[in-house]
Amino acid sequence: MSLWLRSACLCLALASLLRPAPAGPPAAAPAAAREGTRRVVLLVLGGGVRASDLGSRDLMPGLAAQAGAGVRAEALPTQRATAWLCLRDLLTGHEDEPEAPGRPGTVHPTLFEALRAQPGLRAQDAWLVDASAGEEPGLEASSHPAFGRTLAASTAPGDGSFGAPLAAFLEQSGRPLPVDEQVWPLLRRLREVNRQAAGPFLPSELSDSLAEGERIERAVLAELDRKAGVIKAASVSDEKATRAALTVLGVHRPRLLVLRLVGAEAGQQGLAAYEDALRQADHAFQRLRSAVAADPVLATSTVLAVATETGRNARPGPDGVLGLDEDTPARRMAACVLLGPGLKAGARPRAGARPQDIAPTLARLLGVVLPGAQGRAWEECLLR
Amino acid sequence: MRARPAPAALAPAAWIVAGLLLGLWLGVPQGESAPPRKDLPPPPAPDRDFYVERVAPWIEEHCDRCHRVEGGGSFLLAAPRAGEPVAARRARDFERVLPFIQREAPWESRLLRKVLALDCGGDPHVGGEFLRDDGDEAETTWDVLLDFCSGATRSNLPPEVFLGPEIRTKPGETVVVDGQDCFDRDRGDTLRYHWDLAATPPGSRVALDDVRGSRVTFVPDQGGTYLVRLRVSDGKVWSAARTVAVEVHQHTSEASRPPGSISGLQAADPAALRRVRRLYFDVLARSPTPSEALADAFAEPGELAASLVLRAEAGRAWWEEATLRLGLVEDLRPTGPEALDLPLTLVSERLPPTRAEAVLVRDPSFARAHPPGRALATALATLLVEREPTAAELEAAARLAAGQPAEVPGLGPVADASAWVEHVLASEPFERAAVRRRLLRFLPAGDAERQVGPGVLAAREGGKAWGAFLEKVLRSPQVLDRQRLERKDDLGLLRGLFVDLLERKPTDRELLALVRALRVVPGAATPFPALVKVLVDSGQVPFPLLVDITDAPGWIRDRYLRYLGRLPSAAELSACGEVLLDPQGGPELVTYALLTGPEYLCR
Numbered sequence: 001m002s003l004w005l006r007s008a009c010l011c012l013a014l015a016s017l018l019r020p021a022p023a024g025p026p027a028a029a030p031a032a033a034r035e036g037t038r039r040v041v042l043l044v045l046g047g048g049v050r051a052s053d054l055g056s057r058d059l060m061p062g063l064a065a066q067a068g069a070g071v072r073a074e075a076l077p078t079q080r081a082t083a084w085l086c087l088r089d090l091l092t093g094h095e096d097e098p099e100a101p102g103r104p105g106t107v108h109p110t111l112f113e114a115l116r117a118q119p120g121l122r123a124q125d126a127w128l129v130d131a132s133a134g135e136e137p138g139l140e141a142s143s144h145p146a147f148g149r150t151l152a153a154s155t156a157p158g159d160g161s162f163g164a165p166l167a168a169f170l171e172q173s174g175r176p177l178p179v180d181e182q183v184w185p186l187l188r189r190l191r192e193v194n195r196q197a198a199g200p201f202l203p204s205e206l207s208d209s210l211a212e213g214e215r216i217e218r219a220v221l222a223e224l225d226r227k228a229g230v231i232k233a234a235s236v237s238d239e240k241a242t243r244a245a246l247t248v249l250g251v252h253r254p255r256l257l258v259l260r261l262v263g264a265e266a267g268q269q270g271l272a273a274y275e276d277a278l279r280q281a282d283h284a285f286q287r288l289r290s291a292v293a294a295d296p297v298l299a300t301s302t303v304l305a306v307a308t309e310t311g312r313n314a315r316p317g318p319d320g321v322l323g324l325d326e327d328t329p330a331r332r333m334a335a336c337v338l339l340g341p342g343l344k345a346g347a348r349p350r351a352g353a354r355p356q357d358i359a360p361t362l363a364r365l366l367g368v369v370l371p372g373a374q375g376r377a378w379e380e381c382l383l384r
Numbered sequence: 385m386r387a388r389p390a391p392a393a394l395a396p397a398a399w400i401v402a403g404l405l406l407g408l409w410l411g412v413p414q415g416e417s418a419p420p421r422k423d424l425p426p427p428p429a430p431d432r433d434f435y436v437e438r439v440a441p442w443i444e445e446h447c448d449r450c451h452r453v454e455g456g457g458s459f460l461l462a463a464p465r466a467g468e469p470v471a472a473r474r475a476r477d478f479e480r481v482l483p484f485i486q487r488e489a490p491w492e493s494r495l496l497r498k499v500l501a502l503d504c505g506g507d508p509h510v511g512g513e514f515l516r517d518d519g520d521e522a523e524t525t526w527d528v529l530l531d532f533c534s535g536a537t538r539s540n541l542p543p544e545v546f547l548g549p550e551i552r553t554k555p556g557e558t559v560v561v562d563g564q565d566c567f568d569r570d571r572g573d574t575l576r577y578h579w580d581l582a583a584t585p586p587g588s589r590v591a592l593d594d595v596r597g598s599r600v601t602f603v604p605d606q607g608g609t610y611l612v613r614l615r616v617s618d619g620k621v622w623s624a625a626r627t628v629a630v631e632v633h634q635h636t637s638e639a640s641r642p643p644g645s646i647s648g649l650q651a652a653d654p655a656a657l658r659r660v661r662r663l664y665f666d667v668l669a670r671s672p673t674p675s676e677a678l679a680d681a682f683a684e685p686g687e688l689a690a691s692l693v694l695r696a697e698a699g700r701a702w703w704e705e706a707t708l709r710l711g712l713v714e715d716l717r718p719t720g721p722e723a724l725d726l727p728l729t730l731v732s733e734r735l736p737p738t739r740a741e742a743v744l745v746r747d748p749s750f751a752r753a754h755p756p757g758r759a760l761a762t763a764l765a766t767l768l769v770e771r772e773p774t775a776a777e778l779e780a781a782a783r784l785a786a787g788q789p790a791e792v793p794g795l796g797p798v799a800d801a802s803a804w805v806e807h808v809l810a811s812e813p814f815e816r817a818a819v820r821r822r823l824l825r826f827l828p829a830g831d832a833e834r835q836v837g838p839g840v841l842a843a844r845e846g847g848k849a850w851g852a853f854l855e856k857v858l859r860s861p862q863v864l865d866r867q868r869l870e871r872k873d874d875l876g877l878l879r880g881l882f883v884d885l886l887e888r889k890p891t892d893r894e895l896l897a898l899v900r901a902l903r904v905v906p907g908a909a910t911p912f913p914a915l916v917k918v919l920v921d922s923g924q925v926p927f928p929l930l931v932d933i934t935d936a937p938g939w940i941r942d943r944y945l946r947y948l949g950r951l952p953s954a955a956e957l958s959a960c961g962e963v964l965l966d967p968q969g970g971p972e973l974v975t976y977a978l979l980t981g982p983e984y985l986c987r
Contacts, residue, residue, distance in 0.1 A: 119772070122906070124904070124905070124906065145756070145757035145758065145781070145782045145785035145786055146757070146758055146778065146779075146782040147758060148757055148758055148759060149759060150757075150758050150759040150762050151758070154904075161904045162901045162904055162911060162914065165897050165898075165900035165901045165904075166897055166898070166901050166915075166918075168503075168893070168897060169894055169897045169898065169918070170918065173918050173919065173922040173924070174918075174921065174922050174923065175918070175921075176914070176917040176918045176920070176921040177917075177921045179917070180968065182968050183968050183969075183973065186963050186966060186968060186969055186973060186977075187973070187976070187977050187980075189959055189963070190956075190959055190960065190963055190974070190977035190978070190981065191977060191980065191981045191982065193953075193955050193956050193959045194956065194977075194978070194981035194982060194983050195981070195982050195983075196955070197952075197953045197955070197956055197983075198869065198948075198981075198982065198983040198986075201867055201868055201869045201986075202869055202982055202983065202986060203869065203870065203871050203986065205871075205908040206871060206908055206982045206985055206986065209908040209909045209982075210982065212908070212909035213908075213909040213910065213913065215909070216905055216909045216910065216911055217911070217913040217914055217980075220911045220913075220914035221914050221917060224914060224918065251904075251905060252905070
């Protein structure tokens with residue numbers, strides 16, 4: 001392609017940035033989701049978030065607008081002060097793990113493992129996307145001999161599920177150019193004539209998968225292409241993780257996706273940075289919700305959950321920092337909102353609810369049993 | 385101190401060079417460690433005193449926090465005992481460290497790779513990156529650790545072999561392999577050399593002229609892969625061996641042709657080209673270069689199939705596929721000499737797949753990749769016998785992992801997992817599955833299934849019977865006259881793409897990264913097109929400008945012959961011509977569409 005054509009392509013590609021991405025080929029609408037075929041998308045707000053801020057009208061208006069239609073638990077007391085251990089509790093429903101240095105894993109099976117122990121489920125059915133880039137080890141699987149790494153979640157750090165394994169390769173080869181929308185009809189035409197010419201000799205699954213293939217191709221290219229390197233957000237790592245989670249959601253339609261954002265750590269810099277991070281988290285929630293709603297397979301089967309790990313000081317200190325003092329009650333308080341099918345609108349869990357209940361509740365929605373969980377499923381909030 | 389030539393630890397820039405030249409694919413992996421010749425002693429063993437004095441302090445500073453407590457993974461340092469002298473504890477640590485050292489290829493030792501930075505060739509490590517191999521003149525901790533793995537003592541540092549990158553040449557041209565960059569770590573000792581040819585192509589009668597000199601020369605008489613191996617001695621110990629691959633073939637690169645020109649494939653019968661392309665994918669898991677395709681299109685098909693399977697590259701292709709399938713890659717790569725020699729023995733001894741797979745399963749790396757518990761039960765069932773594990777097997781595995789005896793279905797009570805592994809390897813379901821896996825490289829599923837019974841009988845008889853059986857299969861009409869297309873495996877797809885687009889093979893790191901990306905979406909709909917796009921837009925492919933294509937139909941026909949092994953239909957020629965001239969199209973888009981069409985995914 002000549003230089004001017006390349007330039008033209010690049011300009012058109014840049015122009016396409018201003019347009020919303022086109023939806024891929026529509027998938028067939030599924031039957032109504034039953035327990036056992038349900039999906040869960042869990043958005044975890046790490047880095048210390050005040051329980052009262054989860055779904056507040058000022059900072060998280062998107063979540064606030066939806067929370068009334070779901071289940072809300074506003075004050076879940078936790079004994080922990082360490083954020084990633086709280087996340088482990090969220091995933092295992094178990095709290096009494098000793099916090100020994102050098103002990104990276106847990107022996108209690110995670111929600112990922114309990115789900116993947118079901119017959120026929122693959123690694124692509126359970127995902128952990130962590131904005132902290134895997135700094136906290138052992139969250140995708142326990143060391144339980146009957147579960148363990150064989151049933152671990154797939155992980156997608158900020159570079160994405162494709163970008164991560166390809167990071168070094170992309171550094172060497174460069175990222176691909178964005179594909180202009182006008183190019184797709186040309187590609188489709190050439191592939192179609194190829195399919196017709198080779199059709200009698202092709203394996204049936206290949207000759208039938210052109211449309212599905214284009215859906216995957218578009219999602220992967222969106223994750224890898226050159227415009228993907230341009231990110232503007234209060235928390236770049238949260239933005240990258242959100243993007244990776246959206247790709248995972250669109251490509252794999254997983255049964256369980258956990259996205260952990262840590263932008264609230266900015267509270268250490270000051271109240272304004274903390275609030276910006278929460279607004280960004282709310283935007284991430286809305287993008288996840290829109291992606292679920294836009295996909296007919298996901299729309300009827302997906303429960304969206306948003307939970308915090310640990311709390312944060314109720315008020316900023318004299319230096320403007322919204323601190324993480326371990327002895328304050330607000331620091332040891334979590335919160336949770338559940339939205340979607342299988343839940344009673346406006347229900348609240350009984351008194352005594354705690355963070356360890358979230359995993360059993362999500363397990364119940366997924367139709368699996370979480371062995372070793374200390375918490376209880378919030379049956380009073382679930383539709384029979 | 386003299387700077388060490390980077391051995392396995394590749395600096396970032398060397399990574400690209402490694403892709404082109406040190407590729408492990410046709411040649412031997414950098415960890416290649418064919419057994420030393422019988423007239424030479426084995427490489428020196430790690431020395432306890434050297435460890436206690438030079439290595440232990442560093443280990444204690446960096447590794448204690450995670451690895452001297454439960455939960456630190458398989459590398460577990462000795463638990464402290466009250467009142468125990470430091471030297472005694474370090475001596476116990478030494479025993480724990482030994483399994484992480486590879487004597488035959490010390491530079492590949494896990495002890496080194498786990499602490500080395502990723503961009504220097506290290507392996508992922510939860511605890512972080514501690515060392516860089518930056519070729520500094522001054523002695524670094526990296527040097528000390530590599531000395532230790534190489535068998536250094538307090539009175540002698542071992543010599544180190546250094547061979548240059550892979551060599552590419554043509555038949556009849558003199559090859560010089562230079563060992564003059566080898567050096568003694570003490571610098572004072574005179575080096576002695578010992579060369580040998582570890583592998584030659586079928587029919588070659590080449591011999592080395594002087595196996596004791598600092599360099600050897602030879603003239604390749606056949607196309608294919610030659611493996612030249614060198615060990616050096618400082619008069620006290622012999623080093624581990626290093627090997628360099630010499631690739632010999634007629635090769636005209638895309639870059640050397642004028643832009644827009646065609647490769648000359650139209651001179652051959654398209655049916656023959658198609659068969660050659662399929663045989664290359666079946667046996668070598670890659671496409672032929674245009675020059676290979678052109679040369680082999682005139683060969684007798686049965687002879688071509690039989691000779692391809694005897695190439696070292698065929699063994700290499702099997703090895704890469706098998707280790708990837710069994711999860712024995714990166715820091716879980718095989719370490720035992722028998723496993724590392726498999727690419728060669730598979731071809732030279734015509735090793736049956738049952739025995740070859742058993743070697744990999746018995747390698748210590750398999751137990752590391754699939755530790756006792758659910759992981760082992762799942763691996764034995766899914767990877768070896770190709771079925772799901774039963775509930776009884778999972779329960780037995782959990783008991784064994786907890787250190788309790790267990791009742792294994794079909795075997796009875798066992799005290800540890802090794803008896804279970806051997807039971808599976810001796811079972812008929814495993815034999816059938818291993819033979820089926822090998823046959824599926826060459827035959828459609830139905831034909832492969834029919835040949836499994838005779839194949840198992842041949843495999844039981846040994847290498848000679850298996851070799852005869854395999855040759856019979858390769859010469860059968862089901863292989864040579866097959867019309868139906870089979871889906872390419874991941875490795876074949878990626879190797880073929882590199883050869884078709886870049887006329888080179890991917891390095892092992894490139895291959896692993898791309899396979900991982902491919903496997904993110906299993907099934908018929910594959911992310912492969914996006915990977916093609918990366919290469920097409922990388923600037924590494926010399927696409928012609930539109931004005932340079934003077935014969936557009938000829939150029940399109942040439943692309944079809946190269947990438948699909950056939951001529952385009954009238955409809956395809958017309959559609960490609962239009963896209964070629966479209967303002968949004970061009971040569972890149974036509975190529976991209978061809979390499980991402982459904983037919984290219986097949987062999």
